[in-house]
Amino acid sequence: MARPKALLLGLIEHAHESWNALSSIAELVTPQARNRAEFIEECRSGRLNGVVAIYRTFDSLEITGRFDEELVKVLPASVKFVCHNGAGYDQVDVPVCSGRGIKVSNTPNAVNDCTADVNMFLILGALRRFNPPMNTLRNGKWRGNPLPPLGHDPEGKTLGIVGMGGIGKNLKKKAEAFSMKIIYHNRNKLSEDLAGGANYVGFEELLRTSDVISLNLPLNTHTRHKISTRELEMMKPGVVLVNTARGAIIDEAALVQALDSGHVASVGLDVYEEEPKVHPGLINNPNVILLPHMGTWTSETQKAMEECNILNVKTALETGALRNMVPEQVGL
Numbered sequence: 034m035a036r037p038k039a040l041l042l043g044l045i046e047h048a049h050e051s052w053n054a055l056s057s058i059a060e061l062v063t064p065q066a067r068n069r070a071e072f073i074e075e076c077r078s079g080r081l082n083g084v085v086a087i088y089r090t091f092d093s094l095e096i097t098g099r100f101d102e103e104l105v106k107v108l109p110a111s112v113k114f115v116c117h118n119g120a121g122y123d124q125v126d127v128p129v130c131s132g133r134g135i136k137v138s139n140t141p142n143a144v145n146d147c148t149a150d151v152n153m154f155l156i157l158g159a160l161r162r163f164n165p166p167m168n169t170l171r172n173g174k175w176r177g178n179p180l181p182p183l184g185h186d187p188e189g190k191t192l193g194i195v196g197m198g199g200i201g202k203n204l205k206k207k208a209e210a211f212s213m214k215i216i217y218h219n220r221n222k223l224s225e226d227l228a229g230g231a232n233y234v235g236f237e238e239l240l241r242t243s244d245v246i247s248l249n250l251p252l253n254t255h256t257r258h259k260i261s262t263r264e265l266e267m268m269k270p271g272v273v274l275v276n277t278a279r280g281a282i283i284d285e286a287a288l289v290q291a292l293d294s295g296h297v298a299s300v301g302l303d304v305y306e307e308e309p310k311v312h313p314g315l316i317n318n319p320n321v322i323l324l325p326h327m328g329t330w331t332s333e334t335q336k337a338m339e340e341c342n343i344l345n346v347k348t349a350l351e352t353g354a355l356r357n358m359v360p361e362q363v364g365l
């Protein structure tokens with residue numbers, strides 16, 4: 034019988050040994066295509082027939098585009114698993130994959146510490162309003178004249194975490210070390226044990242009562258623009274907003290208006306609606322700290338994510354099951 038194939042979409046940068054070791058159980062293949070049209074053609078040509086598992090990276094979007102209905106339809110019939118290297122798998126249309134009997138995995142735990150660190154960095158930077166003086170110093174004007182606005186201490190402030198998954202829970206621990214009071218909102222209220230003392234509140238109550246709001250939820254059809262004009266208006270005047278999840282959870286145009294009016298005091302962002310484009314109203318506003326999607330950008334975490342994704346491919350090929358099946362497919 035022909036050996037199963039595992040298709041690599043994107044690059045392995047760190048875990049070369051583990052990827053190469055998969056060659057004992059599968060034929061490792063890469064696409065010839067350099068863009069979506071070519072990839073669709075390559076699938077149709079039969080060249081990728083026999084591929085059972087696909088390892089894909091966030092950046093492979095440049096080759097294939099989203100794993101949407103059009104793309105999933107043309108994948109070889111042999112494909113049974115799509116293993117996404119990342120916690121957020123919004124580039125993959127899970128219901129469409131489920132409809133074709135394709136199982137999807139992600140790398141949830143590997144990213145928690147690293148992303149929550151960036152989250153905490155942005156919370157502190159935005160609260161302390163460090164962006165304006167960082168700019169004046171680089172422009173040779175020390176603290177500038179007039180002096181930059183005073184920042185705020187994290188101690189005693191209420192942090193509202195929207196999305197209490199792995200990153201949200203990790204952030205909670207970090208923020209507690211800065212003496213912040215934690216409330217959270219989640220699809221489901223967590224057990225006391227998992228919530229670890231954080232208070233569960235309704236979404237609107239969280240918006241109305243938090244001094245700092247952190248977005249830690251996945252992007253999907255229910256969460257796109259979850260924060261828009263109405264929600265921003267509900268927030269306390271002077272609120273600080275931080276997003277390390279996905280840009281499109283916030284309606285960026287509405288956020289720019291809320292910043293311009295001063296209702297939102299400062300913002301820390303690692304993610305944007307249309308990466309790598311960033312709304313000019315965010316770039317030009319000194320009260321916004323911006324990072325170019327660096328949440329998992331450490332050598333330790335990048336390696337851990339690759340190892341985790343390779344393990345998903347390996348167990349899928351060996352046992353027919355994924356280690357980190359996405360929650361939507363559990364129990365299907």
Ligand SMILES: O=CC(=O)O
Nearest residue numbers: 119120121144329
């Ligand atoms: O953005 C990073 C990830 O989804 O892991």
